Amino acid sequence: MLNAVPDDEDPPDSGAATGSRRRGARGNDGVLLDVEGTQVNISSPGKVFFPQRGETKLDLVRYYQAVATPLLATLGGRPLLMERHPNGAGGKSWFQKRVPSSVPDWLRTTVVSTPNGTTSDALVAADLAHVLWAVNLGCLGFHVWPYHADTPQVTDELRVDLDPSPGVTFADVRHAAGLARNLLRELDIEAFVKTTGSRGLHLYVRLEPRWDSYQVRAGAVALARELERRHPESVTAQWWKEERGSRVFVDFNQNAPHKTVFGAWCVRPRVGGQVSAPIRWDELPDIDPERLTIATVPERLQAGGDPWREMYERPQSLEPLLELSRRDIDSGLMDAPWPPVYPKQPNEPPRVAPSRAKRE
Numbered sequence: 606m607l608n609a610v611p612d613d614e615d616p617p618d619s620g621a622a623t624g625s626r627r628r629g630a631r632g633n634d635g636v637l638l639d640v641e642g643t644q645v646n647i648s649s650p651g652k653v654f655f656p657q658r659g660e661t662k663l664d665l666v667r668y669y670q671a672v673a674t675p676l677l678a679t680l681g682g683r684p685l686l687m688e689r690h691p692n693g694a695g696g697k698s699w700f701q702k703r704v705p706s707s708v709p710d711w712l713r714t715t716v717v718s719t720p721n722g723t724t725s726d727a728l729v730a731a732d733l734a735h736v737l738w739a740v741n742l743g744c745l746g747f748h749v750w751p752y753h754a755d756t757p758q759v760t761d762e763l764r765v766d767l768d769p770s771p772g773v774t775f776a777d778v779r780h781a782a783g784l785a786r787n788l789l790r791e792l793d794i795e796a797f798v799k800t801t802g803s804r805g806l807h808l809y810v811r812l813e814p815r816w817d818s819y820q821v822r823a824g825a826v827a828l829a830r831e832l833e834r835r836h837p838e839s840v841t842a843q844w845w846k847e848e849r850g851s852r853v854f855v856d857f858n859q860n861a862p863h864k865t866v867f868g869a870w871c872v873r874p875r876v877g878g879q880v881s882a883p884i885r886w887d888e889l890p891d892i893d894p895e896r897l898t899i900a901t902v903p904e905r906l907q908a909g910g911d912p913w914r915e916m917y918e919r920p921q922s923l924e925p926l927l928e929l930s931r932r933d934i935d936s937g938l939m940d941a942p943w944p945p946v947y948p949k950q951p952n953e954p955p956r957v958a959p960s961r962a963k964r965e
Contacts, residue, residue: 671903688746745874748865765808772851781853792925802873824926829855
């Protein structure tokens, strides 16, 4: 939740380049990269970021260079919330939505808002140089807005977050992903899947540029509720944790305005360097997310190509899910609860846990 995370107000190393223009030139301050004509300095390139195998900051840079094409296909041009771990995975960390005050003159930013109206200048993933500039600051995680900086009024991604409740296994999450895919296919919507780099899965749908974030969230609520109606033993749309049980929660509020989701192809701040990796549906039954790391994902990409390539070629309609939403509202259902940092919304039920409501 963007208004709940701290900002770093001190101006750390901005990554602005000086000195040699030779590609990969080494100097006292590290490695100077020429990234398609933009100079990016990587300081302390040998600093270990992922202690499980000893991979360094420069190894992380090389990873992002290896996956640059699909990475920018999914997050290019979008605002980024940076998760900074300057001493590597397992060390001190913080979320940072504001870029530091001292930055290179080529760095592109955009104004983003939080639910309470606070604004910030956020980094834009304009190109690979912007990503590597953030990596130099110790960014081990990019959380991505669902719109492009040029068109903030249009949300062009539906993101289905399958969140395992306590007692839920990854096999259960895989099963829920298949159920969600089947339902979406009934609605003539094709979803694409990625690991989260942890215990869950994300399904993405690239949308035609016609809807705003409120409409996309309404579609996500309708999808979650329909999945729960059809598969109540496996899937839940219940916002309150006390009502979820040992089921996979379809977190519809990940589509609320101003929310971000961990980016595809991005590396998690885990000691093993796990990646939130797009995969093909036929890989899902046997995939082990723990093995999708900065050491293995580039080779997978080279061998099999981008599993999400078709997603970018055919944006889809949200209208079938909005029709489900209208049906639910017409039958008397209220909106689903919003996160506590958001203003009270029209047709929203009381924002109080059911057990507390009973006591009161």
